[in-house]
Amino acid sequence: MICCMGGVGKALQASDHTDLLPHPERQAIQIMVGSQPVAATFSLLAQVKSQSTGDDIRVMPDGTRKKRCPACGEYHIDVPPDAPQPATPLPIMTPPVTPLPPLQDGPALDAGVGMVTGTDESSKLPVESDDIAATVVNAVATALVTGMTALGAGLMMIGLGVTPREVVEGVQELFTSPPPQPSPEAAPPPCDEEFERWKQDFASRGWRYSERDGVAEFEPVEGATNESGWIYSQKEGAFKPPEEGVPQPDLSNSDTAYREEVRLLQEDLERQRDFLDRERERLRHYEQAGLAELVPGSRERIREYEKLTQLNQRELDRLGEDRPVHTVEENQNLAAETGERLRTKETFRQLNESEARSDEIQKRLEIDAAREASTREAEALVSQNLPRLEERMKAILDEKTKEGYFVRNSNLPKKAWNNTLGRAVEWAGGWKGGQCGEYGQWGMDWSKDAVHELFGQDAVVTDIAASNNPFLGHRATKVILPDGQRLVLDYWESMPSGSPKIYQEDQWIEQWNQKLMGNILGRVEVDRHPDELLLKSQIENFGEEAGVQKFRSYFANRGRAGHAETLIRSWGKNPW
Structure with missing residues:
Protein backbone atom coordinates (compact mmCIF):
# COMPACT_ATOMS: atom_id res chain seq x y z
CA MET A 1 0.00 0.00 0.00
CA ILE A 2 1.22 3.58 -0.81
CA CYS A 3 0.46 6.12 1.89
CA CYS A 4 0.84 9.77 0.91
CA MET A 5 1.60 12.03 3.91
CA GLY A 6 2.24 15.71 3.23
CA GLY A 7 2.95 14.98 -0.39
CA VAL A 8 5.54 12.26 0.38
CA GLY A 9 4.67 8.65 -0.49
CA LYS A 10 6.14 5.75 1.51
CA ALA A 11 5.69 2.03 0.96
CA LEU A 12 4.48 0.34 4.11
CA GLN A 13 5.23 -3.35 4.28
CA ALA A 14 3.42 -5.65 6.68
CA SER A 15 4.73 -9.02 7.83
CA ASP A 16 3.98 -11.45 10.65
CA HIS A 17 6.52 -11.98 13.40
CA THR A 18 4.93 -14.75 15.37
CA ASP A 19 8.29 -15.69 16.78
CA LEU A 20 8.25 -12.54 18.91
CA LEU A 21 4.86 -13.18 20.44
CA PRO A 22 4.99 -13.73 24.18
CA HIS A 23 2.07 -16.14 23.98
CA PRO A 24 1.01 -18.60 21.32
CA GLU A 25 -2.49 -17.08 21.20
CA ARG A 26 -1.22 -13.66 20.12
CA GLN A 27 -0.28 -12.39 16.72
CA ALA A 28 2.04 -9.35 16.16
CA ILE A 29 2.01 -7.12 13.02
CA GLN A 30 5.09 -4.91 12.48
CA ILE A 31 4.79 -1.83 10.21
CA MET A 32 7.81 -1.29 7.97
CA VAL A 33 8.89 2.08 6.58
CA GLY A 34 11.28 1.26 3.80
CA SER A 35 13.42 -1.53 5.28
CA GLN A 36 13.60 -0.22 8.85
CA PRO A 37 11.03 -1.46 11.43
CA VAL A 38 9.16 1.14 13.38
CA ALA A 39 9.23 0.49 17.12
CA ALA A 40 5.57 -0.30 17.42
CA THR A 41 3.92 -3.66 17.88
CA PHE A 42 0.16 -3.96 17.83
CA SER A 43 -1.38 -6.99 19.52
CA LEU A 44 -4.37 -8.39 17.71
CA LEU A 45 -6.43 -10.49 20.02
CA ALA A 46 -7.34 -13.99 19.04
CA GLN A 47 -9.91 -13.95 21.76
CA VAL A 48 -11.40 -11.03 23.62
CA LYS A 49 -13.11 -12.84 26.42
CA SER A 50 -11.08 -14.22 29.27
CA GLN A 51 -9.80 -17.82 28.81
CA SER A 52 -10.56 -18.48 32.41
CA THR A 53 -13.66 -17.70 34.25
CA GLY A 54 -11.93 -18.43 37.53
CA ASP A 55 -10.49 -15.90 39.97
CA ASP A 56 -6.82 -16.90 39.55
CA ILE A 57 -6.26 -15.84 35.93
CA ARG A 58 -7.74 -12.80 34.16
CA VAL A 59 -7.37 -11.49 30.65
CA MET A 60 -7.08 -7.71 30.83
CA PRO A 61 -8.68 -5.34 28.26
CA ASP A 62 -5.29 -4.89 26.61
CA GLY A 63 -4.98 -8.64 26.01
CA THR A 64 -2.46 -9.42 28.74
CA ARG A 65 -2.94 -12.26 31.20
CA LYS A 66 -2.69 -11.59 34.90
CA LYS A 67 -2.47 -14.21 37.60
CA ARG A 68 -3.43 -13.75 41.20
CA CYS A 69 -0.55 -13.89 43.64
CA PRO A 70 -1.34 -16.21 46.55
CA ALA A 71 0.91 -14.19 48.83
CA CYS A 72 -0.36 -10.64 48.35
CA GLY A 73 -3.65 -11.27 46.66
CA GLU A 74 -2.80 -8.88 43.77
CA TYR A 75 -2.82 -9.75 40.04
CA HIS A 76 0.50 -9.78 38.19
CA ILE A 77 1.36 -10.34 34.54
CA ASP A 78 1.48 -14.01 33.80
CA VAL A 79 4.45 -14.82 31.49
CA PRO A 80 4.79 -18.52 30.70
CA PRO A 81 8.32 -19.72 31.36
CA ASP A 82 8.58 -21.35 27.92
CA ALA A 83 7.77 -18.15 25.98
CA PRO A 84 10.55 -17.18 23.51
CA GLN A 85 12.36 -13.88 24.24
CA PRO A 86 13.51 -11.53 21.45
CA ALA A 87 17.17 -10.73 21.16
CA THR A 88 16.41 -6.98 21.35
CA PRO A 89 13.23 -6.13 23.20
CA LEU A 90 10.86 -3.91 21.22
CA PRO A 91 8.89 -1.21 23.00
CA ILE A 92 5.27 -2.22 23.01
CA MET A 93 2.44 0.25 22.52
CA THR A 94 -0.72 -1.17 23.96
CA PRO A 95 -3.79 -0.92 21.74
CA PRO A 96 -7.28 -0.82 23.21
CA VAL A 97 -9.08 -4.08 23.65
CA THR A 98 -11.45 -4.16 20.71
CA PRO A 99 -11.71 -7.30 18.60
CA LEU A 100 -11.49 -7.02 14.84
CA PRO A 101 -14.65 -7.89 12.90
CA PRO A 102 -14.86 -11.36 11.45
CA LEU A 103 -12.72 -11.82 8.37
CA GLN A 104 -13.97 -13.33 5.12
CA ASP A 105 -12.39 -16.38 3.62
CA GLY A 106 -9.67 -15.58 1.17
CA PRO A 107 -7.52 -12.47 0.83
CA ALA A 108 -9.20 -9.16 1.60
CA LEU A 109 -7.98 -5.58 1.97
CA ASP A 110 -8.56 -4.19 5.45
CA ALA A 111 -10.13 -0.75 4.96
CA GLY A 112 -8.85 0.73 8.19
CA VAL A 113 -5.20 -0.24 8.08
CA GLY A 114 -4.69 -0.84 4.38
CA MET A 115 -2.92 -4.21 4.66
CA VAL A 116 -3.67 -7.60 3.11
CA THR A 117 -5.46 -9.80 5.66
CA GLY A 118 -7.22 -13.17 5.66
CA THR A 119 -4.10 -15.17 4.83
CA ASP A 120 -3.41 -18.57 6.27
CA GLU A 121 -1.22 -16.98 8.92
CA SER A 122 -4.03 -14.68 10.09
CA SER A 123 -5.93 -15.64 13.20
CA LYS A 124 -9.67 -15.39 12.93
CA LEU A 125 -11.65 -14.01 15.82
CA PRO A 126 -14.03 -16.42 17.36
CA VAL A 127 -17.60 -16.09 16.25
CA GLU A 128 -18.78 -15.64 19.77
CA SER A 129 -16.78 -12.36 20.22
CA ASP A 130 -18.69 -9.43 21.56
CA ASP A 131 -19.81 -7.22 18.57
CA ILE A 132 -19.42 -3.90 20.40
CA ALA A 133 -15.98 -4.73 21.71
CA ALA A 134 -14.88 -5.87 18.25
CA THR A 135 -15.99 -2.59 16.69
CA VAL A 136 -14.08 -0.55 19.27
CA VAL A 137 -10.93 -2.62 18.86
CA ASN A 138 -11.09 -2.27 15.09
CA ALA A 139 -11.57 1.52 15.15
CA VAL A 140 -8.85 2.18 17.72
CA ALA A 141 -6.40 -0.13 16.03
CA THR A 142 -7.06 1.57 12.71
CA ALA A 143 -6.46 5.01 14.24
CA LEU A 144 -3.26 3.90 15.93
CA VAL A 145 -1.87 2.31 12.77
CA THR A 146 -2.67 5.47 10.80
CA GLY A 147 -1.08 7.66 13.46
CA MET A 148 2.06 5.56 13.66
CA THR A 149 2.34 5.56 9.89
CA ALA A 150 2.08 9.34 9.86
CA LEU A 151 4.59 9.57 12.69
CA GLY A 152 7.09 7.38 10.86
CA ALA A 153 6.70 9.30 7.63
CA GLY A 154 7.03 12.60 9.49
CA LEU A 155 10.20 11.45 11.27
CA MET A 156 11.75 10.47 7.97
CA MET A 157 10.84 13.79 6.35
CA ILE A 158 12.26 15.71 9.31
CA GLY A 159 15.43 13.68 8.88
CA LEU A 160 15.52 14.81 5.26
CA GLY A 161 15.30 18.47 6.31
CA VAL A 162 11.55 18.98 6.05
CA THR A 163 10.28 21.18 8.91
CA PRO A 164 7.26 20.17 11.02
CA ARG A 165 5.35 23.17 9.68
CA GLU A 166 5.86 21.96 6.12
CA VAL A 167 4.70 18.49 7.15
CA VAL A 168 1.53 19.89 8.69
CA GLU A 169 0.88 22.16 5.69
CA GLY A 170 1.39 19.21 3.36
CA VAL A 171 -1.13 17.12 5.27
CA GLN A 172 -3.62 19.99 5.22
CA GLU A 173 -3.10 20.47 1.48
CA LEU A 174 -3.61 16.73 0.93
CA PHE A 175 -7.01 16.73 2.60
CA THR A 176 -8.22 20.22 1.59
CA SER A 177 -7.00 20.75 -2.00
CA PRO A 178 -9.48 19.83 -4.74
CA PRO A 179 -8.57 17.01 -7.06
CA PRO A 180 -6.58 18.14 -10.11
CA GLN A 181 -8.68 19.03 -13.12
CA PRO A 182 -7.47 18.33 -16.61
CA SER A 183 -6.55 21.45 -18.60
CA PRO A 184 -9.19 22.27 -21.23
CA GLU A 185 -6.40 23.12 -23.65
CA ALA A 186 -4.60 19.81 -23.02
CA ALA A 187 -7.52 17.44 -23.33
CA PRO A 188 -9.44 17.50 -26.61
CA PRO A 189 -13.15 16.78 -26.65
CA PRO A 190 -14.08 13.20 -27.35
CA CYS A 191 -16.32 14.00 -30.34
CA ASP A 192 -14.52 13.92 -33.70
CA GLU A 193 -16.33 17.01 -34.94
CA GLU A 194 -15.56 18.93 -31.77
CA PHE A 195 -12.00 17.63 -31.89
CA GLU A 196 -11.56 19.05 -35.37
CA ARG A 197 -12.91 22.42 -34.25
CA TRP A 198 -10.60 22.31 -31.23
CA LYS A 199 -7.68 21.43 -33.49
CA GLN A 200 -8.44 24.21 -35.99
CA ASP A 201 -8.85 26.75 -33.20
CA PHE A 202 -5.39 26.07 -31.80
CA ALA A 203 -3.83 25.82 -35.24
CA SER A 204 -5.27 29.23 -36.16
CA ARG A 205 -3.63 30.70 -33.08
CA GLY A 206 -0.21 29.37 -34.06
CA TRP A 207 0.07 26.34 -31.76
CA ARG A 208 2.07 23.29 -32.87
CA TYR A 209 0.14 20.02 -33.11
CA SER A 210 1.58 16.59 -32.37
CA GLU A 211 0.40 13.09 -31.53
CA ARG A 212 2.27 10.86 -29.10
CA ASP A 213 1.12 7.40 -28.04
CA GLY A 214 -2.35 8.13 -29.33
CA VAL A 215 -2.60 11.43 -27.40
CA ALA A 216 -3.15 14.68 -29.31
CA GLU A 217 -1.14 17.60 -28.00
CA PHE A 218 -0.72 21.26 -28.83
CA GLU A 219 2.16 23.32 -27.53
CA PRO A 220 2.69 27.08 -27.99
CA VAL A 221 5.49 28.33 -30.17
CA GLU A 222 6.94 31.80 -30.63
CA GLY A 223 4.12 34.19 -31.53
CA ALA A 224 1.24 31.84 -30.65
CA THR A 225 -1.71 33.42 -28.86
CA ASN A 226 -4.00 32.17 -26.13
CA GLU A 227 -7.73 32.71 -25.78
CA SER A 228 -7.10 36.16 -24.19
CA GLY A 229 -5.03 37.31 -27.14
CA TRP A 230 -1.73 37.27 -25.23
CA ILE A 231 1.36 36.38 -27.26
CA TYR A 232 3.70 33.56 -26.35
CA SER A 233 7.37 34.45 -25.87
CA GLN A 234 9.70 31.48 -26.37
CA LYS A 235 12.49 33.38 -24.63
CA GLU A 236 10.52 33.99 -21.45
CA GLY A 237 8.44 30.84 -21.67
CA ALA A 238 5.20 32.68 -20.94
CA PHE A 239 2.35 34.53 -22.59
CA LYS A 240 2.71 38.31 -22.63
CA PRO A 241 0.21 41.09 -23.32
CA PRO A 242 0.22 42.17 -26.97
CA GLU A 243 2.21 45.35 -26.30
CA GLU A 244 4.86 43.32 -24.46
CA GLY A 245 4.89 40.33 -26.79
CA VAL A 246 6.99 39.60 -29.78
CA PRO A 247 7.06 42.15 -32.60
CA GLN A 248 4.30 41.81 -35.13
CA PRO A 249 5.26 40.64 -38.60
CA ASP A 250 6.08 43.29 -41.18
CA LEU A 251 3.08 44.86 -42.81
CA SER A 252 2.56 45.10 -46.50
CA ASN A 253 3.20 48.41 -48.24
CA SER A 254 -0.50 49.16 -48.45
CA ASP A 255 -1.07 48.36 -44.78
CA THR A 256 1.92 50.47 -43.78
CA ALA A 257 0.68 53.42 -45.82
CA TYR A 258 -2.80 53.04 -44.40
CA ARG A 259 -1.60 52.96 -40.81
CA GLU A 260 0.71 55.92 -41.39
CA GLU A 261 -2.16 57.93 -42.84
CA VAL A 262 -4.35 57.10 -39.86
CA ARG A 263 -1.54 57.99 -37.45
CA LEU A 264 -0.92 61.36 -39.07
CA LEU A 265 -4.62 62.15 -39.09
CA GLN A 266 -4.93 61.26 -35.43
CA GLU A 267 -1.95 63.46 -34.55
CA ASP A 268 -3.42 66.34 -36.56
CA LEU A 269 -6.78 65.87 -34.92
CA GLU A 270 -5.34 65.87 -31.40
CA ARG A 271 -3.22 68.94 -32.13
CA GLN A 272 -6.16 70.82 -33.65
CA ARG A 273 -8.36 69.97 -30.69
CA ASP A 274 -5.68 71.32 -28.37
CA PHE A 275 -5.56 74.55 -30.38
CA LEU A 276 -9.34 74.75 -30.32
CA ASP A 277 -9.52 74.33 -26.53
CA ARG A 278 -6.76 76.89 -26.03
CA GLU A 279 -8.44 79.40 -28.34
CA ARG A 280 -11.73 79.02 -26.51
CA GLU A 281 -9.96 79.69 -23.24
CA ARG A 282 -8.25 82.70 -24.79
CA LEU A 283 -11.60 84.07 -25.97
CA ARG A 284 -13.02 83.80 -22.45
CA GLY A 290 -12.36 93.69 -21.78
CA LEU A 291 -9.90 93.20 -24.65
CA ALA A 292 -12.54 93.83 -27.31
CA GLU A 293 -9.93 94.38 -30.00
CA LEU A 294 -8.91 90.71 -29.88
CA VAL A 295 -12.36 89.10 -29.66
CA PRO A 296 -13.21 89.02 -33.43
CA GLY A 297 -9.93 87.38 -34.40
CA SER A 298 -10.30 84.78 -31.67
CA ARG A 299 -13.80 83.87 -32.80
CA GLU A 300 -12.61 83.51 -36.39
CA ARG A 301 -9.84 81.13 -35.32
CA ILE A 302 -12.33 79.07 -33.33
CA ARG A 303 -14.51 78.64 -36.41
CA GLU A 304 -11.56 77.52 -38.52
CA TYR A 305 -10.32 75.09 -35.87
CA GLU A 306 -13.79 73.58 -35.54
CA LYS A 307 -14.04 73.10 -39.29
CA LEU A 308 -10.63 71.48 -39.46
CA THR A 309 -11.32 69.05 -36.62
CA GLN A 310 -14.61 68.03 -38.22
CA LEU A 311 -12.90 67.36 -41.54
CA ASN A 312 -10.20 65.23 -39.95
CA GLN A 313 -12.73 63.32 -37.88
CA ARG A 314 -14.77 62.49 -40.98
CA GLU A 315 -11.63 61.34 -42.75
CA LEU A 316 -10.74 59.04 -39.86
CA ASP A 317 -14.26 57.64 -39.84
CA ARG A 318 -14.00 56.97 -43.57
CA LEU A 319 -10.69 55.14 -43.17
CA GLY A 320 -12.24 53.01 -40.47
CA GLU A 321 -15.11 51.82 -42.68
CA ASP A 322 -15.09 48.23 -43.86
CA ARG A 323 -16.34 48.94 -47.38
CA PRO A 324 -13.57 50.02 -49.71
CA VAL A 325 -15.92 50.91 -52.59
CA HIS A 326 -17.95 54.11 -52.55
CA THR A 327 -20.56 55.49 -54.85
CA VAL A 328 -19.76 58.20 -57.37
CA GLU A 329 -21.44 60.80 -55.20
CA GLU A 330 -19.52 59.63 -52.15
CA ASN A 331 -16.25 59.77 -54.06
CA GLN A 332 -17.02 63.31 -55.18
CA ASN A 333 -17.76 64.31 -51.61
CA LEU A 334 -14.56 62.65 -50.43
CA ALA A 335 -12.53 64.48 -53.06
CA ALA A 336 -14.12 67.78 -52.07
CA GLU A 337 -13.43 67.12 -48.40
CA THR A 338 -9.84 66.15 -49.14
CA GLY A 339 -9.28 69.38 -51.06
CA GLU A 340 -10.91 71.40 -48.34
CA ARG A 341 -8.79 69.65 -45.74
CA LEU A 342 -5.63 70.51 -47.66
CA ARG A 343 -6.71 74.13 -47.98
CA THR A 344 -7.56 74.24 -44.31
CA LYS A 345 -4.08 72.96 -43.44
CA GLU A 346 -2.68 76.09 -45.08
CA THR A 347 -5.27 78.06 -43.19
CA PHE A 348 -4.07 76.31 -40.05
CA ARG A 349 -0.58 77.75 -40.57
CA GLN A 350 -2.06 81.19 -41.02
CA LEU A 351 -4.14 80.69 -37.89
CA ASN A 352 -1.01 79.92 -35.92
CA GLU A 353 0.59 83.13 -37.14
CA SER A 354 -2.57 85.02 -36.31
CA GLU A 355 -2.56 83.47 -32.88
CA ALA A 356 1.03 84.58 -32.29
CA ARG A 357 0.13 88.11 -33.31
CA SER A 358 -2.88 87.99 -31.02
CA ASP A 359 -0.64 86.98 -28.15
CA GLU A 360 1.57 89.99 -28.80
CA ILE A 361 -1.43 92.27 -29.06
CA GLN A 362 -2.84 90.77 -25.89
CA LYS A 363 0.36 91.49 -24.00
CA ARG A 364 0.41 95.04 -25.33
CA LEU A 365 -3.21 95.62 -24.42
CA GLU A 366 -2.70 94.18 -20.98
CA ILE A 367 0.31 96.42 -20.46
CA ASP A 368 -1.61 99.39 -21.76
CA ALA A 369 -4.48 98.56 -19.43
CA ALA A 370 -2.07 98.39 -16.51
CA ARG A 371 -0.56 101.74 -17.52
CA GLU A 372 -3.96 103.30 -17.83
CA ALA A 373 -4.79 102.11 -14.36
CA SER A 374 -1.49 103.53 -13.11
CA THR A 375 -2.24 106.83 -14.85
CA ARG A 376 -5.64 107.04 -13.18
CA GLU A 377 -4.03 106.45 -9.82
CA ALA A 378 -1.47 109.19 -10.52
CA GLU A 379 -4.17 111.62 -11.59
CA ALA A 380 -6.11 110.94 -8.41
CA LEU A 381 -2.99 111.49 -6.32
CA VAL A 382 -2.16 114.79 -8.05
CA SER A 383 -5.73 116.02 -7.80
CA GLN A 384 -5.72 115.32 -4.08
CA ASN A 385 -2.34 116.85 -3.19
CA LEU A 386 -1.88 119.66 -5.70
CA PRO A 387 -3.49 122.30 -3.42
CA ARG A 388 -1.04 121.34 -0.71
CA LEU A 389 1.89 122.11 -2.99
CA GLU A 390 1.12 125.82 -2.82
CA GLU A 391 0.89 125.61 0.98
CA ARG A 392 4.27 123.90 1.22
CA MET A 393 5.85 126.49 -1.10
CA LYS A 394 4.45 129.33 1.05
CA ALA A 395 5.98 127.74 4.15
CA ILE A 396 9.33 127.46 2.38
CA LEU A 397 9.23 131.14 1.36
CA ASP A 398 8.50 132.27 4.90
CA GLU A 399 11.27 130.13 6.28
CA LYS A 400 13.85 131.35 3.78
CA THR A 401 12.85 134.98 4.27
CA LYS A 402 13.54 134.63 7.98
CA GLU A 403 16.89 133.12 7.15
CA GLY A 404 17.82 136.32 5.23
CA TYR A 405 17.26 135.29 1.64
CA PHE A 406 16.31 138.10 -0.75
CA VAL A 407 16.22 138.79 -4.50
CA ARG A 408 19.14 140.90 -5.59
CA ASN A 409 17.83 141.92 -9.03
CA SER A 410 14.07 142.31 -8.74
CA ASN A 411 14.38 145.54 -10.86
CA LEU A 412 17.16 147.51 -12.51
CA PRO A 413 17.86 150.02 -9.66
CA LYS A 414 18.01 147.23 -7.09
CA LYS A 415 20.16 145.16 -9.37
CA ALA A 416 22.60 148.04 -9.73
CA TRP A 417 22.75 148.72 -5.98
CA ASN A 418 22.86 145.12 -4.75
CA ASN A 419 25.56 144.15 -7.18
CA THR A 420 27.81 147.07 -6.13
CA LEU A 421 27.66 148.82 -2.73
CA GLY A 422 24.86 146.56 -1.51
CA ARG A 423 27.27 143.64 -1.38
CA ALA A 424 28.96 145.13 1.69
CA VAL A 425 25.65 145.71 3.45
CA GLU A 426 24.58 142.15 2.54
CA TRP A 427 27.78 140.74 4.01
CA ALA A 428 27.61 142.86 7.15
CA GLY A 429 23.94 142.03 7.82
CA GLY A 430 24.19 138.30 7.10
CA TRP A 431 21.84 138.54 4.14
CA LYS A 432 21.74 135.98 1.32
CA GLY A 433 20.97 137.61 -1.97
CA GLY A 434 20.45 135.79 -5.23
CA GLN A 435 19.34 136.26 -8.80
CA CYS A 436 17.12 133.94 -10.88
CA GLY A 437 20.01 131.58 -11.60
CA GLU A 438 20.65 130.97 -7.89
CA ALA A 466 14.12 130.44 -21.13
CA SER A 467 16.30 132.78 -23.22
CA ASN A 468 16.56 134.25 -26.70
CA ASN A 469 20.07 135.74 -26.50
CA PRO A 470 23.20 135.28 -24.40
CA PHE A 471 22.44 138.28 -22.20
CA LEU A 472 18.73 137.94 -21.51
CA GLY A 484 2.32 114.26 -16.65
CA GLN A 485 1.66 117.87 -15.65
CA ARG A 486 4.67 120.20 -15.86
CA ILE A 509 7.24 130.14 -21.20
CA GLU A 510 4.75 132.46 -22.89
CA GLN A 511 5.06 135.00 -20.10
CA TRP A 512 8.84 135.19 -20.38
CA ASN A 513 8.73 135.18 -24.15
CA GLN A 514 6.85 138.45 -23.92
CA LYS A 515 9.11 139.91 -21.22
CA LEU A 516 12.19 139.08 -23.26
CA MET A 517 10.63 140.65 -26.40
CA GLY A 518 10.40 137.42 -28.24
CA ASN A 519 8.30 139.04 -30.93
CA ILE A 520 11.23 141.36 -31.65
CA LEU A 521 14.35 139.48 -30.60
CA GLY A 522 13.07 136.05 -31.47
CA ARG A 523 11.09 133.45 -29.53
CA VAL A 524 12.73 132.18 -26.41
CA GLU A 525 14.27 128.74 -26.32
CA VAL A 526 13.79 126.43 -23.30
CA ASP A 527 16.47 124.30 -21.68
CA ARG A 528 15.07 120.95 -20.57
CA HIS A 529 16.00 117.96 -18.41
CA PRO A 530 18.37 115.50 -20.17
CA ASP A 531 15.81 112.68 -19.93
CA GLU A 532 13.22 114.84 -21.69
CA LEU A 533 15.69 115.38 -24.50
CA LEU A 534 16.41 111.61 -24.66
CA LEU A 535 12.73 110.74 -25.04
CA LYS A 536 12.32 113.28 -27.80
CA SER A 537 15.32 111.96 -29.72
CA GLN A 538 14.08 108.34 -29.49
CA ILE A 539 10.70 109.31 -30.88
CA GLU A 540 12.26 111.34 -33.69
CA ASN A 541 14.60 108.49 -34.64
CA PHE A 542 12.30 105.43 -34.31
CA GLY A 543 8.78 106.77 -34.40
CA GLU A 544 6.53 107.42 -31.47
CA GLU A 545 5.56 103.82 -30.60
CA ALA A 546 9.00 102.29 -31.04
CA GLY A 547 10.78 105.30 -29.55
CA VAL A 548 8.60 105.29 -26.45
CA TYR A 554 16.05 101.71 -21.10
CA PHE A 555 14.84 102.98 -17.73
CA ALA A 556 13.08 99.73 -16.79
CA ASN A 557 16.42 97.91 -17.06
CA TRP A 571 4.95 113.82 -23.50
CA GLY A 572 1.51 112.41 -24.13
CA LYS A 573 -0.16 115.42 -22.52
CA ASN A 574 1.97 118.06 -24.19
CA PRO A 575 4.93 117.12 -26.41
CA TRP A 576 7.92 119.50 -26.34
Missing part, protein backbone atom coordinates in the same frame (compact mmCIF):
# COMPACT_ATOMS: atom_id res chain seq x y z
CA HIS A 285 -10.02 85.71 -21.15
CA TYR A 286 -10.41 88.43 -23.79
CA GLU A 287 -14.06 88.89 -22.91
CA GLN A 288 -13.44 88.97 -19.16
CA ALA A 289 -10.48 91.35 -19.46
CA TYR A 439 16.92 130.73 -7.09
CA GLY A 440 16.44 128.13 -9.83
CA GLN A 441 18.99 125.89 -8.11
CA TRP A 442 17.88 126.75 -4.56
CA GLY A 443 14.28 126.03 -5.53
CA MET A 444 15.17 122.46 -6.57
CA ASP A 445 16.87 121.82 -3.24
CA TRP A 446 14.06 123.40 -1.22
CA SER A 447 11.19 121.71 -3.09
CA LYS A 448 12.47 118.15 -3.57
CA ASP A 449 11.41 116.72 -0.19
CA ALA A 450 7.99 118.35 -0.29
CA VAL A 451 7.29 117.21 -3.88
CA HIS A 452 8.29 113.59 -3.21
CA GLU A 453 6.29 113.56 -0.01
CA LEU A 454 3.15 114.77 -1.79
CA PHE A 455 3.46 112.98 -5.16
CA GLY A 456 5.84 110.06 -4.69
CA GLN A 457 9.34 109.26 -5.89
CA ASP A 458 8.29 109.18 -9.55
CA ALA A 459 7.75 112.94 -9.58
CA VAL A 460 10.63 114.75 -11.33
CA VAL A 461 12.19 117.88 -9.82
CA THR A 462 14.46 119.82 -12.19
CA ASP A 463 14.98 123.36 -13.47
CA ILE A 464 13.96 125.28 -16.58
CA ALA A 465 15.57 128.19 -18.42
CA GLY A 473 16.98 134.99 -19.92
CA HIS A 474 15.26 133.59 -16.86
CA ARG A 475 15.60 130.44 -14.77
CA ALA A 476 13.17 128.71 -12.35
CA THR A 477 12.34 125.35 -10.70
CA LYS A 478 10.24 122.82 -12.65
CA VAL A 479 8.26 119.86 -11.30
CA ILE A 480 6.91 117.06 -13.55
CA LEU A 481 4.05 115.41 -11.66
CA PRO A 482 3.20 111.65 -12.01
CA ASP A 483 0.12 112.45 -14.10
CA LEU A 487 4.63 123.00 -13.28
CA VAL A 488 7.08 125.87 -12.78
CA LEU A 489 7.76 127.06 -9.21
CA ASP A 490 9.30 130.55 -9.60
CA TYR A 491 11.01 131.30 -6.27
CA TRP A 492 12.80 134.36 -7.71
CA GLU A 493 9.46 135.97 -8.49
CA SER A 494 7.83 134.79 -5.22
CA MET A 495 10.42 135.99 -2.66
CA PRO A 496 9.78 139.76 -2.80
CA SER A 497 6.06 139.38 -2.09
CA GLY A 498 6.19 136.14 -0.12
CA SER A 499 3.36 134.78 -2.26
CA PRO A 500 3.93 131.48 -4.16
CA LYS A 501 4.06 131.79 -7.93
CA ILE A 502 3.20 128.45 -9.61
CA TYR A 503 2.63 128.27 -13.38
CA GLN A 504 1.90 125.65 -15.99
CA GLU A 505 5.02 125.29 -18.09
CA ASP A 506 3.42 126.66 -21.28
CA GLN A 507 2.05 129.63 -19.37
CA TRP A 508 5.44 130.44 -17.82
CA GLN A 549 9.14 101.53 -26.06
CA LYS A 550 12.91 101.91 -26.30
CA PHE A 551 12.86 104.75 -23.79
CA ARG A 552 10.70 102.68 -21.45
CA SER A 553 12.94 99.63 -21.72
CA ARG A 558 17.85 100.47 -14.62
CA GLY A 559 15.06 100.16 -12.07
CA ARG A 560 13.50 103.53 -12.91
CA ALA A 561 10.36 102.48 -14.77
CA GLY A 562 8.20 104.95 -12.82
CA HIS A 563 10.48 107.82 -13.76
CA ALA A 564 10.13 106.90 -17.44
CA GLU A 565 6.34 106.60 -17.21
CA THR A 566 6.13 110.09 -15.70
CA LEU A 567 8.03 111.57 -18.65
CA ILE A 568 6.05 109.49 -21.19
CA ARG A 569 2.76 110.71 -19.70
CA SER A 570 4.09 114.24 -19.82
